[in-house]
Amino acid sequence: xxxxxxxxxxxxxxxxxxxxxxxxxxxxxxxxxxxxxxxxxxxxxxxxxxxxxxxxxxxxxxxxxxxxxxxxxxxxxxxxxxxxxxxxxxxxxxxxxxxxxxxxxxxxxxxxxxxxxxxxxxxxxxxxxxxxxxxxxxxxxxxxxxxxxxxxxxxxxxxxxxxxxxxxxxxxxxxxxxxxxxxxxxxxxxxxxxxx
Amino acid sequence: xxxxxxxxxxxxxxxxxxxxxxxxxxxxxxxxxxxxxxxxxxxxxxxxxxxxxxxxxxxxxxxxxxxxxxxxxxxxxxxxxxxxxxxxxxxxxxxxxxxxxxxxxxxxxxxxxxxxxxxxxxxxxxxxxxxxxxxxxxxxxxxxxxxxxxxxxxxxxxxxxxxxxxxxxxxxxxxxxxxxxxxxxxxxxxxxxxxxxxxxxxxxxx
Numbered sequence: 064x065x066x067x068x069x070x071x072x073x074x075x076x077x078x079x080x081x082x083x084x085x086x087x088x089x090x091x092x093x094x095x096x097x098x099x100x101x102x103x104x105x106x107x108x109x110x111x112x113x114x115x116x117x118x119x120x121x122x123x124x125x126x127x128x129x130x131x132x133x134x135x136x137x138x139x140x141x142x143x144x145x146x147x148x149x150x151x152x153x154x155x156x157x158x159x160x161x162x163x164x165x166x167x168x169x170x171x172x173x174x175x176x177x178x179x180x181x182x183x184x185x186x187x188x189x190x191x192x193x194x195x196x197x198x199x200x201x202x203x204x205x206x207x208x209x210x211x212x213x214x215x216x217x218x219x220x221x222x223x224x225x226x227x228x229x230x231x232x233x234x235x236x237x238x239x240x241x242x243x244x245x246x247x248x249x250x251x252x253x254x255x256x257x258x259x
Numbered sequence: 260x261x262x263x264x265x266x267x268x269x270x271x272x273x274x275x276x277x278x279x280x281x282x283x284x285x286x287x288x289x290x291x292x293x294x295x296x297x298x299x300x301x302x303x304x305x306x307x308x309x310x311x312x313x314x315x316x317x318x319x320x321x322x323x324x325x326x327x328x329x330x331x332x333x334x335x336x337x338x339x340x341x342x343x344x345x346x347x348x349x350x351x352x353x354x355x356x357x358x359x360x361x362x363x364x365x366x367x368x369x370x371x372x373x374x375x376x377x378x379x380x381x382x383x384x385x386x387x388x389x390x391x392x393x394x395x396x397x398x399x400x401x402x403x404x405x406x407x408x409x410x411x412x413x414x415x416x417x418x419x420x421x422x423x424x425x426x427x428x429x430x431x432x433x434x435x436x437x438x439x440x441x442x443x444x445x446x447x448x449x450x451x452x453x454x455x456x457x458x459x460x461x462x463x464x465x
Contacts, residue, residue: 083463131277142386226283234274241267
């Protein structure tokens with residue numbers, strides 16, 4: 064049955080409409096979780112607030128269990144799901160740059176738009192910085208190209224590289240997430256911060 | 260605190276269930292029965308003995324012959340380069356990567372076609388592609404490739420050409436013996452055989 068767009072159950076236009084609604088939902092959840100506060104996001108790094116970890120890992124385990132159950136019920140064809148291909152070096156470099164920007168700016172790209180939407184000036188400046196980064200990357204692309212395309216691994220799944228069944232991996236992910244939630248709450252008690 | 264307990268109570272059992280489900284059930288979903296019926300009726304899974312013979316002789320790297328008979332039968336006779344996966348084992352995790360891929364062209368064969376069609380249908384229901392069934396199985400292989408009957412003179416030219424091909428192929432593939440002649444003889448024979456345009460899917464001819 065699913066994915067709806069690939070199997071032509073919905074049209075491209077309906078797809079955009081759904082994406083619009085889901086996008087608003089995403090922004091709503093980010094804002095409702097307090098992600099438009101840069102202090103909250105930076106708190107993840109310093110350990111006084113781990114709501115970022117909780118929200119994103121809850122999303123990850125919900126989505127992975129959801130997809131596997133949908134597949135089990137025959138509601139979705141997992142082979143048609145797009146998996147972002149892995150270029151090892153650009154993934155590592157990108158992760159480091161993104162992480163550094165996250166701590167320094169207090170936003171990730173999604174939350175910066177969220178913050179800008181409720182009128183936060185630091186978020187708007189963050190977005191400006193984001194576009195400067197885009198400009199540097201695109202203009203300097205010939206310089207980065209070699210590293211950008213290096214170590215292409217296809218679109219591997221962690222479960223495949225570990226030789227685990229998808230379901231077993233999802234279960235381990237659930238346990239890991241719950242463990243991290245527990246550790247996160249412990250950290251919040253250990254490094255409390257009043258004024259943020 | 261409490262919300263985490265609720266979350267754990269809800270999500271750990273779900274995780275356990277999905278971990279206990281057999282791997283193939285959460286793979287790409289099955290093809291609908293209507294689609295399979297259509298495919299079976301149009302015979303899209305059948306690949307002719309001539310086509311397979313050509314691919315073997317041309318050492319086509321995309322061909323993977325899969326013998327679904329028992330190991331004993333496989334020992335007695337098999338097609339060159341064939342892999343023995345008895346039909347009882349087709350669902351084991353060991354072979355799933357062979358059946359579920361989109362690079363090679365798997366051709367299943369047994370003595371006839373009943374078992375290979377059964378195996379094909381199971382694999383198809385799992386959503387696997389690139390699996391085919393050898394037309395008529397080994398019996399038909401022996402009849403058409405190993406011991407082709409000469410057509411009578413009134414047959415059209417392409418019948419005679421087909422016979423010539425089969426005769427050449429039969430000799431190149433060892434004419435019914437177990438071992439395959441990989442020596443000079445087969446390379447000289449190769450020159451005789453005209454390579455038809457390779458098709459990915461071949462419907463059964465009559």
